[in-house]
Amino acid sequence: MASVLTPYRHLLRGQVRAQTAYRASFVVNLVSNVWATVADVLTVLVLFRVTTSLAGFSLAEALVMVGLSACGFALADLAAGNIERLRHYVRTGLLDALLVRPLRALPQLLLMDIGLQRLSRVGVGAAVLVAALVAAPVEWTPARLALAVLAPLAGALFFSAIFVAGATVAFWWVESGELANSLTYGGKDLTAYPMTIYGPAFRRVFGFGLGFAFVGYYPALALLGRPDPLGLPGWVGWVSPAVAAPAVGAAALLWRVGIRHYRSTGS
Amino acid sequence: MSTVIEMQGLRKEFTVRVRAGRLRRAKRTVAAVDGVDLAVPRGELLGYIGPNGAGKSTTLKMLTGILTPTAGTVRVCGLVPVPQRTRLARRIGVVFGQRSLLWWDLPLRDSFDLLRHIYRVPAAGHAARLRRCRSLLELDGLLDTPVRQLSLGQRMRGEITAALLHGPEVLFLDEPTIGLDVVSKQAVRGFLAELGAAGETTVVLTTHDLNDIEKLCRRLVVIDNGRVVHDGSLAQLHQRYGSTRQVVVDLDEPPAEPVTVPGARLVSTGSDGRRLTYALAGAEAGELVARLAGAGALRDLTVLEPAIEDVVTRLYTDR
Ligand SMILES: Nc1ncnc2c1ncn2[C@@H]1O[C@H](COP(=O)(O)OP(=O)(O)O)[C@@H](O)[C@H]1O
Ligand SMILES: [Mg+2]
Numbered sequence: 001m002a003s004v005l006t007p008y009r010h011l012l013r014g015q016v017r018a019q020t021a022y023r024a025s026f027v028v029n030l031v032s033n034v035w036a037t038v039a040d041v042l043t044v045l046v047l048f049r050v051t052t053s054l055a056g057f058s059l060a061e062a063l064v065m066v067g068l069s070a071c072g073f074a075l076a077d078l079a080a081g082n083i084e085r086l087r088h089y090v091r092t093g094l095l096d097a098l099l100v101r102p103l104r105a106l107p108q109l110l111l112m113d114i115g116l117q118r119l120s121r122v123g124v125g126a127a128v129l130v131a132a133l134v135a136a137p138v139e140w141t142p143a144r145l146a147l148a149v150l151a152p153l154a155g156a157l158f159f160s161a162i163f164v165a166g167a168t169v170a171f172w173w174v175e176s177g178e179l180a181n182s183l184t185y186g187g188k189d190l191t192a193y194p195m196t197i198y199g200p201a202f203r204r205v206f207g208f209g210l211g212f213a214f215v216g217y218y219p220a221l222a223l224l225g226r227p228d229p230l231g232l233p234g235w236v237g238w239v240s241p242a243v244a245a246p247a248v249g250a251a252a253l254l255w256r257v258g259i260r261h262y263r264s265t266g267s
Numbered sequence: 268m269s270t271v272i273e274m275q276g277l278r279k280e281f282t283v284r285v286r287a288g289r290l291r292r293a294k295r296t297v298a299a300v301d302g303v304d305l306a307v308p309r310g311e312l313l314g315y316i317g318p319n320g321a322g323k324s325t326t327l328k329m330l331t332g333i334l335t336p337t338a339g340t341v342r343v344c345g346l347v348p349v350p351q352r353t354r355l356a357r358r359i360g361v362v363f364g365q366r367s368l369l370w371w372d373l374p375l376r377d378s379f380d381l382l383r384h385i386y387r388v389p390a391a392g393h394a395a396r397l398r399r400c401r402s403l404l405e406l407d408g409l410l411d412t413p414v415r416q417l418s419l420g421q422r423m424r425g426e427i428t429a430a431l432l433h434g435p436e437v438l439f440l441d442e443p444t445i446g447l448d449v450v451s452k453q454a455v456r457g458f459l460a461e462l463g464a465a466g467e468t469t470v471v472l473t474t475h476d477l478n479d480i481e482k483l484c485r486r487l488v489v490i491d492n493g494r495v496v497h498d499g500s501l502a503q504l505h506q507r508y509g510s511t512r513q514v515v516v517d518l519d520e521p522p523a524e525p526v527t528v529p530g531a532r533l534v535s536t537g538s539d540g541r542r543l544t545y546a547l548a549g550a551e552a553g554e555l556v557a558r559l560a561g562a563g564a565l566r567d568l569t570v571l572e573p574a575i576e577d578v579v580t581r582l583y584t585d586r
Contacts, residue, residue, distance in 0.1 A: 003387070010384035018372045097368045099333045101385055102356035260335050260349070263281060264328055266299075266320070 007103055011111045019116050029117035037070050037124040040192060055196040060135035061224055062194070065216040067129025069191040072155020072215055074121040080160040082113030084180060087170040093265035106164070106255055125152075136224060144223055147238065151219035154241030155191070158215055161247035162187060164255060171258035191216035196229050203230075211247060214240035271437055271469045272307035272330065276339035278493075279325050299325040301493030302339070307471065309436075312463035314484030315473040322493040323473035327441050330471070331361050344436055357386060360430030364442035368426060369414045375425045376410040379432060386433035393432055400428040403458050420451025427458065437469045438462070444479055452478075459483055505573050511546045516559050517567040518543065526562050528555045 020026050044066050048059045057065075086109065089095045098108045133148060166180025187210070190198075195207050195217045207213035214236075221228055222237025279300040287293035300322040307313050317323050328334040329341055332348035332355055341348060346355045361368065369378045383393045401407055404424040414422060423443060430438060440459075444452045460483055462468055474480060480487060487504060489497040497504055505511070513534065521540030525533065530550030536543055545555055552570055559565060 007385045007387060010381055014370065014373065014377070014381050018370075021372070093366070096328070096333050096363065096366060099352065100331055100356055100359075100361040100368065102353045103385060104353065262334070264333055266281075266324075 008107055008111060011103075011108065012114070015111055015114055016116065019114075026117060030120045033118050033121050034124050037074060037121050037128070040066055040070055040189075041128055044192075055194045056229065057194050058136070060132055060137075061220070061226075063128060063132035064136055064220045064223060065194065066192045067125060067132045068151055068155060068219055069188060069216040070125035071122065071129050071152035072125075072191075073159050073188045074118060074125040075152065075156035076159030076163060078115050078118040078122060079156070080110055080163040081115050081118065083109060083163050083167040085113055086167040087174060090170045090262065091174050091265075095262060096264055099262075105259060133223065138223055139225060143238075147219060147222055147241075150241045151215075151223075154244040155215040157244035158211065158247045159184065159188070161244070161251035165247075165251040168251075168254045168258035171261045187212050193217075211243045214243035269309050270306045271309045271311075271344060272305070272471070273342045274303050274305045274326075274330075274339065275341075277303040277305075277326070277329060277336055277341050278338040279322075279329060279334060280337045298493050300329070300336075303490070303493070303495055305488060305495065305498070307469060309469055310466040311486060312459070312470045312484050313472065314480035314487045315471055315490065316475065316477065316480060316487060317473075317490040318475060321490045323475075323490060324441050325493075326490070327361075327439050327471070327473060331359060331439060332356070357433060358436050360433070360435035360438045362423075362426050362430045362438070362440045362443050364423070364440075364445040367414065367422065369422070369429055371415045372413055374411045374413050375406070375417075375428075378414065378425070378429060379410075382429055382432050388433045392434060396432050396434060397428065400431060400458075403461060404428060404454060418451075420447045420454070423447060423451060423455060427455065431462075431468075435468065437471065440470070440472045442474055442476075443472070444474065444476055456483060511548050511573055512552065513571040513573075514545045514547060514552055514555055515569045515571065516543050516545075516556070516565060517541055518559070518562075519564040519566055522559075522562040524562075526555075526558050528558055531555045 041063070044059070044062055047054060048062070052058070054062050086095075089098075089109070095105065098105050098112075101108065129148075129152065138144060162184050163180070166183055169180060187206070190206055190212045193216075195203055195213050198207065203213070207217075218228070218232075218237040218240040220237075222234070222240070227234065228236065277300055278298060280296050280298050282294050282296050284292045285295050303322075303326060315323055315326065325334065329336050330343050330348060332352035335349050343355055344358045346358075348355055369375070370381065373381070379397060383390065401410075404427065406424060406428060409417060409421050409425065412421075414425065417425065427440075427443065430440075443459075444455055447455065456479060459470060459472065463470055463483060472480065472484065481501065485500055487497065487499065487501055488495055489504070497507065499507075514531070518541045522543075526543075527533075528545075528550050531545045531547050534544045534546045543559070547555070556565070556568060
């Protein structure tokens with residue numbers, strides 16, 4: 001197993017070397033990437049200036065959702081956010097170069113475009129989550145601790161799957177534009193708030209249908225030990241990280257079908 | 268001799284949208300490769316030639332697992348390229364004249380090192396192959412230069428090396444000399460000749476530059492409009508399309524009466540009647556020359572090999 005991963009590790013190392021070669025610009029990128037997450041937190045803080053509770057959740061409780069969402073999203077954005085460049089590789093036929101190597105195409109693409117400058121965003125997301133969990137009334141148990149670690153990782157897998165699934169559209173439709181981004185970035189905002197603030201139809205389609213409710217909202221309920229105002233049983237929060245599995249499965253399937261449609265370019 | 272590459276009824280269609288009226292766009296299906304049957308034995312150096320748009324690159328992309336065939340079967344090293352792509356990739360090397368497979372920002376040395384890990388080949392074999400390429404392709408001064416700073420010819424030598432470092436059984440080259448300067452072209456051709464002579468690697472070379480294959484490939488497959496229009500040796504190609512060797516003689520005096528030899532045809536006579544050009548269609552050059560020498564003092568003699576360009580131009584215009 002380890003030896004199967006060795007080539008990818010070397011690819012990653014080459015990529016890190018290339019991306020950090022220009023140190024000053026890397027640092028600037030690192031810093032400027034913080035703002036996206038900070039802005040998310042500020043939005044919630046501003047909301048709480050006019051109200052003391054959001055759909056029955058206190059500031060700290062709401063920030064647990066923001067933290068879970070931000071952590072998961074930032075990790076996914078680091079690993080898979082640049083997969084949207086697939087569009088460009090498909091149009092120009094650059095994918096040819098990856099396909100003649102004895103490695104899987106998707107991991108190669110992910111490594112090639114890994115967004116190291118987004119590391120800072122992961123840091124901010126983690127800090128928000130930790131601070132919120134400290135401030136919120138959480139009764140800590142080993143199970144809750146495990147969930148607090150697992151939920152953002154599952155969220156990262158979930159968002160990565162959406163990034164990948166959105167990008168595969170390019171295999172069929174090269175001019176897919178910002179379609180995929182609207183789903184991922186919209187989804188991120190969706191997961192940062194209690195599901196109860198959305199209308200039932202919206203909730204049904206995006207929250208439960210596409211699974212966004214299980215990234216921030218349900219794990220937060222389980223961490224906080226609160227019942228679901230929407231009436232789902234308490235164990236839902238505990239198994240919600242499993243939502244990553246069907247998402248990853250679906251994305252992988254889409255990818256496999258999509259790459260068979262790759263047509264390269266005429267010379 | 269075992270067969271390394273096998274294609275049967277291989278076909279690839281592309282659907283293209285074409286303008287039909289001001290706003291409407293209609294779909295049209297074009298067959299880039301239109302039923303190719305071909306078997307390549309181990310160790311062969313095959314020239315796969317044809318004009319631009321003939322379907323050479325598309326064939327190569329199906330052989331390397333980049334494109335899924337629309338119909339037909341294809342096997343390379345006993346593997347089906349698309350489903351077994353990563354396994355096949357270890358056993359083949361690929362060079363695209365118009366697309367770099369190297370890391371743009373890394374020096375050649377680092378690219379080569381990375382490739383060793385990607386292909387997971389033992390260091391000793393890798394080093395030996397690199398040594399051989401370094402001397403044959405004169406890479407020594409280039410190893411520490413980032414790929415983006417290399418000239419096209421230098422980069423191509425790097426690409427060929429990169430394709431061979433894992434010791435592939437088959438090497439596919441798609442227009443490796445396109446856009447190269449004369450010196451680099453010679454270097455590439457010389458290297459391929461050497462590789463072909465060693466006989467360990469099967470080489471498939473696509474090109475539209477016929478000089479590439481004239482001295483290199485014993486077998487030529489000519490493809491046009493996605494179909495094989497010739498498969499055989501260069502000599503057979505000449506024979507089939509009626510191109511012949513020519514003998515040009517300069518005599519001291521015009522011959523008293525026409526010199527004729529069965530199988531040789533007088534093509535032209537110089538204005539002073541002393542330069543005669545014969546086309547050989549079956550006759551030996553020696554026989555003709557002996558006869559001419561008997562008819563008068565022979566001053567000069569040239570034997571012209573048929574130009575492959577002539578043949579192929581005829582082939583292309585003969586559609
Ligand atoms: N990705 C593609 N999409 C649409 N048409 C293509 C594509 N690739 C090749 N073709 C068409 O197929 C034909 C053969 O192309 P190609 O195999 O690149 O030719 P060659 O390499 O012999 O010059 C050409 O007409 C080309 O325009
Ligand atoms: Mg081509």
